[in-house]
Amino acid sequence: xxxxxxxxxxxxxxxxxxxxxxxxxxxxxxxxxxxxxxxxxxxxxxxxxxxxxxxxxxxxxxxxxxxxxxxxxxxxxxxxxxxxxxxxxxxxxxxxxxxxxxxxxxxxxxxxxxxxxxxxxxxxxxxxxxxxxxxxxxxxxxxxxxxxxxxxxxxxxxxxxxxxxxxxxxxxxxxxxxxxxxxxxxxxxxxxxxxxxxxxxxxxxxxxxxxxxxxxxxxxxxxxxxxxxxxxxxxxxxxxxxxxxxxxxxxxxxxxxxxxxxxxxxxxxxxxxxxxxxxxxxxxxxxxxxxxxxxxxxxxxxxxxxxxxxxxxxxxxxxxxxxxxxxxxxxx
Amino acid sequence: xxxxxxxxxxxxxxxxxxxxxxxxxxxxxxxxxxxxxxxxxxxxxxxxxxxxxxxxxxxxxxxxxxxxxxxxxxxxxxxxxxxxxxxxxxxxxxxxxxxxxxxxxxxxxxxxxxxxxxxxxxxxxxxxxxxxxxxxxxxxxxxxxxxxxxxxxxxxxxxxxxxxxxxxxxxxxxxxxxxxxxxxxxxxxxxxxxxxxxxxxxxxxxxxxxxxxxxxxxxxxxxxxxxxxxxxxxxxxxxxxxxxxxxxxxxxxxxxxxxxxxxxxxxxxxxxxxxxxxxxxxxxxxxxxxxxxxxxxxxxxxxxxxxxxxxxxxxxxxxxxxxxxxxxxxxxx
Ligand SMILES: Nc1ncnc2c1ncn2[C@@H]1O[C@H](COP(=O)(O)OP(=O)(O)O)[C@@H](O)[C@H]1O
Ligand SMILES: Nc1ncnc2c1ncn2[C@@H]1O[C@H](COP(=O)(O)OP(=O)(O)O)[C@@H](O)[C@H]1O
Ligand code: SF4
Ligand SMILES: [Mg+2]
Ligand SMILES: [Mg+2]
Numbered sequence: 001x002x003x004x005x006x007x008x009x010x011x012x013x014x015x016x017x018x019x020x021x022x023x024x025x026x027x028x029x030x031x032x033x034x035x036x037x038x039x040x041x042x043x044x045x046x047x048x049x050x051x052x053x054x055x056x057x058x059x060x061x062x063x064x065x066x067x068x069x070x071x072x073x074x075x076x077x078x079x080x081x082x083x084x085x086x087x088x089x090x091x092x093x094x095x096x097x098x099x100x101x102x103x104x105x106x107x108x109x110x111x112x113x114x115x116x117x118x119x120x121x122x123x124x125x126x127x128x129x130x131x132x133x134x135x136x137x138x139x140x141x142x143x144x145x146x147x148x149x150x151x152x153x154x155x156x157x158x159x160x161x162x163x164x165x166x167x168x169x170x171x172x173x174x175x176x177x178x179x180x181x182x183x184x185x186x187x188x189x190x191x192x193x194x195x196x197x198x199x200x201x202x203x204x205x206x207x208x209x210x211x212x213x214x215x216x217x218x219x220x221x222x223x224x225x226x227x228x229x230x231x232x233x234x235x236x237x238x239x240x241x242x243x244x245x246x247x248x249x250x251x252x253x254x255x256x257x258x259x260x261x262x263x264x265x266x267x268x269x270x271x272x273x274x275x276x277x278x279x280x281x282x283x284x285x286x287x288x289x290x291x292x293x294x295x296x297x298x299x300x301x302x303x304x305x306x307x308x309x310x311x312x313x314x315x316x317x318x319x320x321x322x323x324x325x326x327x328x329x330x331x332x
Numbered sequence: 333x334x335x336x337x338x339x340x341x342x343x344x345x346x347x348x349x350x351x352x353x354x355x356x357x358x359x360x361x362x363x364x365x366x367x368x369x370x371x372x373x374x375x376x377x378x379x380x381x382x383x384x385x386x387x388x389x390x391x392x393x394x395x396x397x398x399x400x401x402x403x404x405x406x407x408x409x410x411x412x413x414x415x416x417x418x419x420x421x422x423x424x425x426x427x428x429x430x431x432x433x434x435x436x437x438x439x440x441x442x443x444x445x446x447x448x449x450x451x452x453x454x455x456x457x458x459x460x461x462x463x464x465x466x467x468x469x470x471x472x473x474x475x476x477x478x479x480x481x482x483x484x485x486x487x488x489x490x491x492x493x494x495x496x497x498x499x500x501x502x503x504x505x506x507x508x509x510x511x512x513x514x515x516x517x518x519x520x521x522x523x524x525x526x527x528x529x530x531x532x533x534x535x536x537x538x539x540x541x542x543x544x545x546x547x548x549x550x551x552x553x554x555x556x557x558x559x560x561x562x563x564x565x566x567x568x569x570x571x572x573x574x575x576x577x578x579x580x581x582x583x584x585x586x587x588x589x590x591x592x593x594x595x596x597x598x599x600x601x602x603x604x605x606x607x608x609x610x611x612x613x614x615x616x617x618x619x620x621x622x623x624x625x626x627x628x629x630x631x632x633x634x635x636x637x638x639x640x641x642x643x644x645x646x647x648x649x650x651x652x653x654x655x656x657x658x659x660x661x662x663x664x665x
Contacts, residue, residue: 159611191385191608191611197603219596223595243599247599257524258597260527262556264597267579268556269534277525
């Protein structure tokens with residue numbers, strides 16, 4: 001079997017602060033296979049964006065750095081050791097990235113077509129006319145009608161959903177194998193969200209694109225992802241195939257997150273909730289980060305961090321007192 | 333209060349914003365037609381959910397009926413009193429009877445003011461309580477919204493988003509309003525915190541017999557919380573009715589699309605095959621006929637020609653689609 005397109009092992013990110021170093025991402029591991037859509041879920045501040053920024057070497061400040069682990073692309077190069085000049089080729093060339101707010105990631109004073117051709121010509125030796133033709137083709141692929149007419153439009157001339165499509169077009173300009181999508185539909189209406197999700201699934205189908213989809217919406221995960229990793233306090237607390245995570249989760253945070261979705265259960269009246277607040281930076285609980293909010297927590301949970309165990313080849317769990325029956329039959 | 337009079341009765345409310353007249357040669361009408369003849373009734377103790385895509389006019393409606401925003405024409409009766417062109421005395425009275433809770437929990441609070449002072453401010457402005465009793469009432473309100481009274485001395489920056497939203501709700505409750513308009517008040521919160529706030533609103537509503545207009549683009553939340561739902565498209569209500577009716581048997585194709593697009597947490601339910609295409613057109617040039625026709629999967633010529641009247645069935649279910657009459661008025665079998 002071919003190696004995973006991306007293999008993240010024990011990736012950690014720390015921030016230097018006045019109170020000393022703080023861990024933002026803590027030994028995160030997962031694999032992404034060709035054509036797979038991996039959902040990265042968790043509450044805000046859990047480290048989803050930081051994990052992805054570390055993967056593509058775009059950490060937001062010089063005080064934040066990778067403190068350990070590896071990011072292996074196609075079984076070969078470790079991206080954490082690349083020079084910035086090589087990393088720049090990886091970004092866009094091998095890994096494209098899109099964000100929640102296209103307006104702050106598209107250049108407002110450059111036409112949509114200009115931004116796509118710029119990327120094409122940075123990564124490939126093609127002339128202007130050919131780059132332009134390719135750009136029109138990509139705009140067509142992301143569902144922009146009359147692409148030859150719209151290619152010279154500026155971002156502000158596009159509607160919200162169209163701008164998100166344009167950002168996808170820029171990210172895909174150089175035919176990357178991996179797309180990292182950080183909350184790409186969070187700011188959109190459900191109707192337009194469904195259109196963008198459909199587009200991502202079509203692209204996965206046609207291009208065998210592998211996608212890391214960051215979202216806080218488990219409904220979105222249920223619709224489009226193959227695998228799910230649940231993050232809490234910088235760590236992945238549970239990871240597995242979508243069906244298992246949604247129907248047979250074992251981590252109390254995962255089940256809590258599923259139960260508190262407003263669309264779940266009876267549809268009417270009180271929602272189940274998770275008591276308390278997610279930890280904030282600088283006040284990470286000892287032991288299991290979830291223990292102050294966990295109904296199953298014991299003394300052990302407050303003292304010792306639960307190990308991340310692959311109790312089946314592709315189902316990882318980090319909890320002292322997992323919920324439900326754990327079938328360890330598949331454990332290596 | 334007169335119990336036969338609805339708490340709020342809105343008739344033919346229109347809000348148009350004059351467009352900027354920048355271009356010398358640009359003679360086209362740039363008026364933003366944000367609300368186009370909206371009528372609605374809210375009874376005392378009732379919670380109405382207002383849903384629709386962004387730009388459909390939900391916030392404009394909420395602000396207009398509380399007289400916090402412009403109003404072009406129409407009538408707004410609050411407890412039987414016309415406030416659409418009311419005297420300043422009427423508006424001042426409306427301010428004491430109504431309150432608004434906003435989306436951005438931090439933005440709605442003064443960063444330099446402590447939580448306690450922010451609540452006390454409302455009590456003082458509205459002359460709710462003698463100064464000697466101020467502190468006690470602040471503590472009561474904090475407890476009412478489920479906050480540790482110790483937090484009275486904190487500033488917004490020291491609080492989480494959920495805690496700030498609780499303060500926002502406490503400030504609204506300080507007025508002792510009869511009607512609260514909550515505009516996307518949980519949209520910015522994490523899902524586990526969203527649930528805490530929704531449950532708080534459900535409890536408070538029952539405890540205090542509040543009426544509420546709950547504006548949200550998240551239909552699942554509206555379904556949980558609201559007695560009735562109104563669906564807005566381009567400044568018109570296209571469907572309205574009891575929550576269960578609207579969710580279980582939506583009549584208008586727009587409502588049907590919105591409901592089918594809600595992602596459910598069911599691994600066996602993929603994206604729907606039939607997706608609503610496109611995005612709402614600009615409210616500057618409204619489509620003729622049924623404003624939804626350019627996106628409607630079942631539109632016919634007659635939808636494009638003349639305005640589509642809204643039909644209301646006996647159970648109060650309303651729909652503005654020419655194909656709705658059978659579902660609105662079920663044939664006896
Ligand atoms: N620019 C930054 N400087 C310092 N800390 C940051 C910065 N951005 C995010 N963080 C911190 O890193 C942690 C993880 O954040 P993030 O990855 O953005 O979370 P998520 O995407 O899951 O909401 C949080 O504790 C956040 O406060
Ligand atoms: N003060 C204003 N001036 C001009 N246009 C406005 C103003 N407020 C809102 N609008 C426009 O009115 C329409 C309805 O907006 P809004 O009520 O905010 O919608 P929603 O709350 O449903 O997202 C939008 O097209 C918006 O751009
Ligand atoms: S380790 Fe303990 S505190 Fe953490 S989730 Fe499991 S039971 Fe709860
Ligand atoms: Mg993020
Ligand atoms: Mg609004």
